[in-house]
Every structure is written in C-alpha cells, then in structure tokens.
Amino acid sequence: MRFTLGALVTAASLILSGSVQASERAERLDIYFLDMYGGGSTLIVTPLGESVLIDTGSLRPEHRDVDRICRACQEAGVKTIDYLITTHFHSDHFGGLPELVRRIPVRVFLDKGAPAPPSESNSRWFRELYPLYQEATKGQAKAIGAGDDIPLKNDPAGRIAPIRLHCVAAEERVEGFDGDVDAPVEGFDLAGADETDNARSIALVLTYGAFRFFAGGDITRNVELHLAQPVNRIGQVDLYQVTHHGLDQSNNPVLVKALSPTVAVAMNGPRKGIQPQTFKALTALPSLQALYQIHYNTQYGDAGNAAPEFIANRENPDRGEFIKASVYPAKGVFTVRIGPDGEAKTYPIQAGAAARIISPARFEHIAFNVQDPVAVAKWYCDYLGMKVVRSGPAPAFATFVSDAGGNMMFELYRNVDAPMPDQRRTDPNSFHVAFETDDVKATRDMLLGAGATVAKDIWSTDAGDVVIILRDPWGLPIQFLKRTERMLRD
Numbered sequence: 001m002r003f004t005l006g007a008l009v010t011a012a013s014l015i016l017s018g019s020v021q022a023s024e025r026a027e028r029l030d031i032y033f034l035d036m037y038g039g040g041s042t043l044i045v046t047p048l049g050e051s052v053l054i055d056t057g058s059l060r061p062e063h064r065d066v067d068r069i070c071r072a073c074q075e076a077g078v079k080t081i082d083y084l085i086t087t088h089f090h091s092d093h094f095g096g097l098p099e100l101v102r103r104i105p106v107r108v109f110l111d112k113g114a115p116a117p118p119s120e121s122n123s124r125w126f127r128e129l130y131p132l133y134q135e136a137t138k139g140q141a142k143a144i145g146a147g148d149d150i151p152l153k154n155d156p157a158g159r160i161a162p163i164r165l166h167c168v169a170a171e172e173r174v175e176g177f178d179g180d181v182d183a184p185v186e187g188f189d190l191a192g193a194d195e196t197d198n199a200r201s202i203a204l205v206l207t208y209g210a211f212r213f214f215a216g217g218d219i220t221r222n223v224e225l226h227l228a229q230p231v232n233r234i235g236q237v238d239l240y241q242v243t244h245h246g247l248d249q250s251n252n253p254v255l256v257k258a259l260s261p262t263v264a265v266a267m268n269g270p271r272k273g274i275q276p277q278t279f280k281a282l283t284a285l286p287s288l289q290a291l292y293q294i295h296y297n298t299q300y301g302d303a304g305n306a307a308p309e310f311i312a313n314r315e316n317p318d319r320g321e322f323i324k325a326s327v328y329p330a331k332g333v334f335t336v337r338i339g340p341d342g343e344a345k346t347y348p349i350q351a352g353a354a355a356r357i358i359s360p361a362r363f364e365h366i367a368f369n370v371q372d373p374v375a376v377a378k379w380y381c382d383y384l385g386m387k388v389v390r391s392g393p394a395p396a397f398a399t400f401v402s403d404a405g406g407n408m409m410f411e412l413y414r415n416v417d418a419p420m421p422d423q424r425r426t427d428p429n430s431f432h433v434a435f436e437t438d439d440v441k442a443t444r445d446m447l448l449g450a451g452a453t454v455a456k457d458i459w460s461t462d463a464g465d466v467v468i469i470l471r472d473p474w475g476l477p478i479q480f481l482k483r484t485e486r487m488l489r490d
C-alpha cells in the first residue's frame with residue numbers, strides 16, 4: 001500500500017524557531033556510518049534536528065549493534081528517530097530493529113512495501129525476524145518507491161540550503177526506467193537475475209545544497225547499471241556509501257564511474273568486503289580523494305585495503321567505532337573523521353557545484369528528428385536544468401524542452417518517414433548547438449560523467465572566449481562557452 005508522504009509533514013513540524021542562525025554549527029548536517037560488523041546502519045542528522053536512520057544491523061550477537069546505534073544517537077543528541085528506513089529484509093540490515101524500537105522512539109517506519117522475495121521467505125532467519133519486524137512496527141511501516149521523497153523539513157526562511165532525501169530505486173524499479181532490469185542491454189554485460197532481496201533494496205540520494213550523497217543499500221549490478229545508463233540518472237556525488245559492504249556482486253563499475261565520488265565509505269566487515277574488483281574500481285577513479293573502511297579486511301592484505309588512517313577499527317575489530325561525515329554547504333566543504341574525536345579531513349563539495357553552474361544554460365533554437373525523444377529530453381533536463389514544456393503522444397513523442405531563459409527550446413520528435421540523422425557523423429565544424437556556462441572545465445567534467453564525450457577540447461579564442469565542443473550521448477555536437485563579454489542580454 002502506498003500513501004502520500006507529504007501528508008506526514010504536519011503544519012506544526014514546519015514551524016521553526018525564528019532564531020535559527022545560518023552559522024557554521026547551525027548549517028551542519030551529519031552522517032554517521034556505524035560499525036555493524038559487515039552489516040548496515042547509517043544515521044543522518046539534519047541541521048534542523050531531524051534524524052533518519054537507514055537500517056539497523058543484526059540481531060546477534062545480542063545488543064552489540066543496537067548499543068552502537070544508541071551510542072551514535074546519544075553522540076548526535078538524537079532522542080527520537082524521525083524516519084527509520086529499512087532498505088531490504090536481510091538479517092544484517094533489519095535484525096536490530098525490534099530491540100532498537102524498545103530503546104528509542106521512532107516516528108515513521110519506511111520500507112519498500114514488500115517482504116523478501118519467495119526465494120528467501122522460507123529461510124530460517126527471515127521466518128524469525130520478519131514477524132518481529134511486523135510486531136515492532138505494528139504493521140505501520142509505509143512504503144516508499146523509486147521517485148518518492150522522504151519529506152524532510154526545510155528552513156522556511158531559506159537561510160539553510162535545501163535538503164532533499166530521494167528514493168531512486170526500490171523493488172527492482174529504477175526511477176525513469178520502465179523495463180526489466182535483467183533484460184539484455186546492448187553493449188553491457190548483465191549479471192544473472194538476482195533472486196534475493198538485495199536487488200530490491202531501497203537506494204537513496206541525499207542532497208544538501210550542492211552536496212550529494214548516494215546510499216544504495218545492497219542493490220546489485222543490474223539495478224546499478226540502469227541507474228547509470230543510457231543516462232546517468234543520479235549524476236556525480238560527493239560521498240558514496242560503498243554499496244553492499246563493498247562486495248563485487250554490487251558496485252557495477254559503470255555506476256561507480258558515473259557517480260565519481262570524492263569520498264567513499266565502505267561499511268565492510270573483517271571478512272566481508274571490500275572485494276578486489278570493487279576496490280580496484282574505486283581506487284581507479286580520478287575523482288576519489290579518500291576511501292574509508294569500517295574494518296580492515298584480513299583476506300586481502302594491505303594492497304586490498306585503504307591506508308591505515310582511513311580504517312576505523314583496524315587495530316581492534318571489536319571497537320565498534322563509527323565514521324562521521326559533516327557537511328557545510330555554505331563553506332563548500334565536508335569533513336570526514338573516525339569516531340567522535342578523530343582528526344577531521346576536509347574535502348570540497350564539487351558534484352552539485354558543477355550541476356549548478358550548468359543550470360542557467362541557454363541555447364539557440366532548433367528541432368531534431370531523433371530515435372528516442374523522451375530519453376534525449378530527459379538528459380537535457382537532468383544535466384542542463386532544462387524543462388519539458390510540452391510532450392506529445394506516440395508515435396512522434398514531440399517533446400519541447402526550454403532553456404533557463406524560458407524563451408528558447410529544443411523540439412525533439414521521432415518521424416520515421418523522414419531521414420534520421422546520425423549525429424555521431426555530424427562534424428562540429430559544420431553544425432553545433434551552443435550554450436553559455438560559467439565554468440567550461442567544470443561543465444566538461446560533469447557532462448563527461450553523464451555520458452557526453454569530447455569532440456573538441458577546451459580552447460580560447462583571440463577574443464578570450466573559452467570554448468569546448470562535446471557530444472551528447474547520442475552524438476549531437478554541443479558547444480559550451482564562457483565569453484569575455486556576453487552577446488545576449490538576460
């Protein structure tokens with residue numbers, strides 16, 4: 001059963017103290033990655049004091065994981081969990097919930113609306129834990145699905161950057177993709193169908209100002225592929241919760257590259273993740289400045305683990321220490337530390353910053369006959385901040401997208417009776433579409449992560465204009481330029 005999450009936001013919860021200052025402390029958002037010994041639990045505390053707990057670790061050994069969650073709540077000053085999200089029904093993700101509920105109040109339970117699939121619903125652990133879950137949540141858990149928002153409070157005065165927690169996948173449905181995630185895709189290797197609840201995990205994107213964080217639960221490769229292609233549906237992120245504890249049946253390199261995080265945090269165990277392919281995919285990323293791990297994995301040696309200062313429980317695997325990220329959008333940085341008192345390392349917020357630069361894009365008109373007008377329109381909306389003004393019916397799907405100025409549009413349509421130009425063959429010196437941008441390099445970096453390619457790399461004209469020509473994922477030459485003097489008026 002689905003319901004409208006918006007209804008949960010009561011009028012009272014929107015009334016905020018007028019004294020909230022956008023000071024450093026007031027703008028801080030914290031993310032705690034808890035040591036569940038290879039299980040999952042992540043605590044988010046917003047600057048407006050709301051808390052979200054994603055998963056609750058394991059039931060056994062008794063009290064271990066719940067003690068750790070409670071300690072983090074205490075550390076964070078959380079007395080009530082506002083939203084408790086269970087990504088999927090595996091024992092390392094929801095085993096601690098019944099005890100936790102006895103120790104700290106929970107306002108809203110959220111899950112994906114269906115128990116584990118038939119392949120697992122007869123397992124011993126599921127038959128033990130699921131009834132406890134239903135009892136603890138009193139059957140009141142609400143379902144969220146791909147495309148839903150968790151209605152976190154925002155500062156009505158706008159002094160604190162907008163916060164949004166958004167579900168991009170659940171129950172093998174990917175936002176923006178209608179098909180079967182296990183069906184073949186030309187040019188990509190798919191894994192066999194994942195019959196477990198991992199593939200059905202809830203995957204979330206948290207944005208706070210320009211900061212972007214991806215927490216994909218335990219989703220596996222086929223779901224991940226569809227988050228990354230034919231369009232990068234998430235975009236670049238600053239912080240990546242390494243999916244599925246760093247196991248190789250997840251962390252599809254296509255998605256890892258699409259996300260291109262600055263910092264990755266693996267909630268692994270002493271003998272569970274990070275597996276070699278995932279370790280390699282992460283450490284090969286040009287964007288990655290640091291990889292943190294909850295544990296040192298004894299199976300892979302130093303070459304398969306992060307450097308000692310990035311591993312939370314390296315010396316003592318039973319220490320139970322968390323990794324904590326703190327986000328300061330107004331300062332353009334986030335910090336990561338191990339434990340409450342670890343030395344904070346500082347990283348730039350850059351993922352959303354690039355998107356923000358491109359959002360005021362403008363273009364000179366035009367209509368294109370394309371194979372898939374809806375997908376092309378979505379890409380321009382996702383990455384250039386354009387808007388669909390009108391979408392027409394099949395078979396032409398004539399879709400009008402407007403630029404930021406609101407007075408210029410692409411018309412994208414499919415007319416099978418007319419020649420369908422192969423834009424990959426279009427010489428950018430013969431034809432291209434041009435957009436303004438404030439930062440050509442940042443635009444390039446962001447769009448390369450979104451499936452664009454370079455047709456002609458950055459150069460400057462005699463007049464001092466900085467220019468690049470890319471191709472969109474379908475080959476159309478698109479130029480971005482920063483002129484010394486704008487030729488158009490606002």
Ligand SMILES: [Zn+2]
Pocket residue numbers: 038039040090092093218244245
């Ligand atoms: Zn797991």
